[in-house]
Amino acid sequence: MNGRYADFLYQEQEILPAVSIDCVIFGFHEGQLKVLLVNFGNTQLYGLPGGFIKNHESLDQAAQQILYRRTGIANTYLEQFYVFGEPNRVYSDTHKFIMESNGVELPPEHFLLRRFVSIGYYALVDFTKIHPNSQIENEAGYWCDIYDLPKAIAFDHERIIQKAWESLRMMLDHKLAFFDLMPETFTMNELQSLFETILNKKFLRANFQRKMLGLGILQRLDKKWGGGAHKAPYLYKFDEAKARVYANSTTWEQP
Amino acid sequence: MNGRYADFLYQEQEILPAVSIDCVIFGFHEGQLKVLLVNFGNTQLYGLPGGFIKNHESLDQAAQQILYRRTGIANTYLEQFYVFGEPNRVYSDTHKFIMESNGVELPPEHFLLRRFVSIGYYALVDFTKIHPNSQIENEAGYWCDIYDLPKAIAFDHERIIQKAWESLRMMLDHKLAFFDLMPETFTMNELQSLFETILNKKFLRANFQRKMLGLGILQRLDKKWGGGAHKAPYLYKFDEAKARVYANSTTWEQP
DNA sequence: GCAAAAGTGTTCGCTATACACCCATGA
DNA sequence: TCATGGGTGTATAGCGAACACTTTTGC
Numbered sequence: 210m211n212g213r214y215a216d217f218l219y220q221e222q223e224i225l226p227a228v229s230i231d232c233v234i235f236g237f238h239e240g241q242l243k244v245l246l247v248n249f250g251n252t253q254l255y256g257l258p259g260g261f262i263k264n265h266e267s268l269d270q271a272a273q274q275i276l277y278r279r280t281g282i283a284n285t286y287l288e289q290f291y292v293f294g295e296p297n298r299v300y301s302d303t304h305k306f307i308m309e310s311n312g313v314e315l316p317p318e319h320f321l322l323r324r325f326v327s328i329g330y331y332a333l334v335d336f337t338k339i340h341p342n343s344q345i346e347n348e349a350g351y352w353c354d355i356y357d358l359p360k361a362i363a364f365d366h367e368r369i370i371q372k373a374w375e376s377l378r379m380m381l382d383h384k385l386a387f388f389d390l391m392p393e394t395f396t397m398n399e400l401q402s403l404f405e406t407i408l409n410k411k412f413l414r415a416n417f418q419r420k421m422l423g424l425g426i427l428q429r430l431d432k433k434w435g436g437g438a439h440k441a442p443y444l445y446k447f448d449e450a451k452a453r454v455y456a457n458s459t460t461w462e463q464p
Numbered sequence: 465m466n467g468r469y470a471d472f473l474y475q476e477q478e479i480l481p482a483v484s485i486d487c488v489i490f491g492f493h494e495g496q497l498k499v500l501l502v503n504f505g506n507t508q509l510y511g512l513p514g515g516f517i518k519n520h521e522s523l524d525q526a527a528q529q530i531l532y533r534r535t536g537i538a539n540t541y542l543e544q545f546y547v548f549g550e551p552n553r554v555y556s557d558t559h560k561f562i563m564e565s566n567g568v569e570l571p572p573e574h575f576l577l578r579r580f581v582s583i584g585y586y587a588l589v590d591f592t593k594i595h596p597n598s599q600i601e602n603e604a605g606y607w608c609d610i611y612d613l614p615k616a617i618a619f620d621h622e623r624i625i626q627k628a629w630e631s632l633r634m635m636l637d638h639k640l641a642f643f644d645l646m647p648e649t650f651t652m653n654e655l656q657s658l659f660e661t662i663l664n665k666k667f668l669r670a671n672f673q674r675k676m677l678g679l680g681i682l683q684r685l686d687k688k689w690g691g692g693a694h695k696a697p698y699l700y701k702f703d704e705a706k707a708r709v710y711a712n713s714t715t716w717e718q719p
Numbered sequence: 720g721c722a723a724a725a726g727t728g729t730t731c732g733c734t735a736t737a738c739a740c741c742c743a744t745g746a
Numbered sequence: 747t748c749a750t751g752g753g754t755g756t757a758t759a760g761c762g763a764a765c766a767c768t769t770t771t772g773c
Contacts, residue, residue: 226481228581268549292547292583294523326483328547416736440743440752694724695770
């Protein structure tokens with residue numbers, strides 16, 4: 210019997226009933242926008258990393274906990290974006306199947322078989338800092354290209370992902386929080402690729418560069434990059450202090 | 465003993481536990497952005513109209529129900545904007561006080577005294593179609609100027625209102641749903657006043673007019689207005705068919 | 720006629736867009 | 747030396763901000 214799943218049998222008293230949290234964890238790697246999915250142990254089903262709210266936790270704290278247990282990351286961009294509460298959005302049959310696949314027999318009136326409301330959070334993490342293949346809590350995590358998600362996604366998690374992506378696009382238009390998706394240093398081309406992938410839209414190299422540099426939050430590093438048969442690009446990093454001003458206050462336009 | 469309040473004693477089985485809905489109902493009248501508050505019976509406390517989610521209802525349906533019972537309006541703009549879930553956001557003392565003021569003694573373990581998560585919805589309604597002073601369900605409703613809210617607002621409802629306003633401002637920037645706040649016909653000046661009040665920002669008359677007419681969703685009516693010592697303004701109405709295109713699809717910029 | 724408010728026209732400047740040109744590098 | 751990709755310069759168009767001018771009405 211699988212430890213993580215067996216825990217569900219006992220924790221009803223410690224958590225807020227009928228409410229769960231699902232996290233859409235975004236990362237960016239090699240020109241792809243990725244979402245961290247988990248494979249529910251011993252099944253072919255994929256879904257979002259989620260969890261419950263402990264009695265003493267705020268919603269944000271609970272989401273941070275889920276993120277931390279899953280990725281080891283503590284302080285990154287995390288934002289609530291929507292609540293999903295259709296009466297039949299969580300099929301008790303699916304829950305039953307997942308639990309039974311892990312040797313856990315749910316009592317008929319168990320809270321996992323009742324109706325749930327799920328609060329959606331999305332997180333922006335630095336792909337290079339995460340090790341998704343470690344078997345965290347007996348559920349393997351996989352980075353999936355958002356343009357090529359697996360077919361077998363449980364419950365309404367596919368819809369949650371789409372809504373999270375939509376919220377991410379909106380956010381990109383008037384908040385400047387994309388730096389949490391990038392590694393420490395990066396080329397202008399990589400940054401442009403991030404925007405193009407999220408917004409599914411092409412930009413002109415020259416104008417993108419001017420716009421980004423015009424924001425005044427990028428530091429150009431002297432270091433260059435020995436790579437291909439062409440001019441070496443500069444590396445850039447974010448000027449945290451200046452960037453946070455944008456992140457908190459100002460509205461801006463997409464490039 | 466007050467009927468509405470007494471109902472709370474019995475309805476625990478019919479509703480989703482630990483989750484409530486609070487509605488921020490916006491209206492616009494005489495240059496003021498208004499919020500519909502209720503006075504909790506026999507107290508000096510004000511708060512948002514709220515309610516619970518019946519077992520068979522979706523979240524949106526539950527919110528529509530609250531709106532309908534409170535205003536008699538069935539199909540208007542209604543949108544979820546945030547979830548409030550601090551562990552101590554609902555003070556059980558306050559609930560106890562409100563109930564006792566209405567002659568209802570809550571049992572010690574009653575669900576109203578436990579922790580709640582509240583889903584915030586905001587609605588845009590046509591002020592002229594609502595009769596707020598009717599004593600709906602024994603709680604009087606009052607339209608309050610959002611720039612001059614009463615001091616005694618219960619729980620975290622003040623914060624919910626501010627967050628709803630913030631969401632409304634955001635929405636105004638890239639969705640075109642403000643027509644639900646306006647009466648059938650209106651002058652350009654009134655429309656400008658709506659924008660200025662919501663965004664707390666002045667616009668130039670000439671440019672505002674051009675921008676609005678440029679959207680192509682306003683029909684100018686021949687009727688004019690006998691009022692003051694000045695040129696009579698045109699009346700306008702929304703071209704619903706064209707407007708809905710904007711409301712659903714396109715991003716636009718504020719004027 | 721004058722004040723007040725509505726409607727329309729015009730200029731100025733910014734910036735998004737598109738494209739052109741030069742630079743650095745490895746095959 | 748040529749192909750490839752990076753960096754910078756420049757011309758154009760469109761739109762928003764600002765302001766000026768005209769129109770209508772009651773006093």
